[in-house]
Amino acid sequence: DAKTTQPPSMDCAEGRAANLPCNHSTISGNEYVYWYRQIHSQGPQYIIHGLKNNETNEMASLIITEDRKSSTLILPHATLRDTAVYYCIARPSVSMNRDDKIIFGKGTRLHILP
């Protein structure tokens, strides 16, 4: 799996858009970008994933650059409940040998400020 780089922490004001960057300059053509988050002591939660097109769901939007070397997760109207550690992961979506473990890095600790 390609290595990803994220800032260790970020602040965002409540009600504003939170933009979390992720660098994955060594990503290969069959690797998707996945985002998860972990609210304190809870199980991590899947947010969104994409290959090369921008994606949006009820939780967030994912913007992937044309060269696919970086991406941004956007929480459009951050609330205090969005305070969490956000993980960006690059990995194939389909694993032919079914060894498809996810290795989590340190992620970005997002603080939503009231």
Add this chain to the structure above:
Amino acid sequence: DSGVTQTPKHLITATGQRVTLRCSPRSGDLSVYWYQQSLDQGLQFLIQYYNGEERAKGNILERFSAQQFPDLHSELNLSSLELGDSALYFCASSGPWGVGGYTFGSGTRLTVV
């Protein structure tokens, strides 16, 4: 409710003891993954099972073992417990081929005293 059930939610035990953590995956998911998260530490991958077979192993201690049963539930066995084994243990499941994302359970908090 994520669909992944972990029991018990909390466990307090003494050093040297053995415990078993249980995980029931989301209906239809064939893969089960175990992770350990010590206080203020990252998520450490322990082991993966797919349809009853071990598929991937992380830095899992020899004192720890796991298995996945025919009904696809999984158990993580921790023996000769040490204080440093105190942690949150998460189980996750995913569908065939790992398509889409993982679904995590709410974890078992193990305290070794």
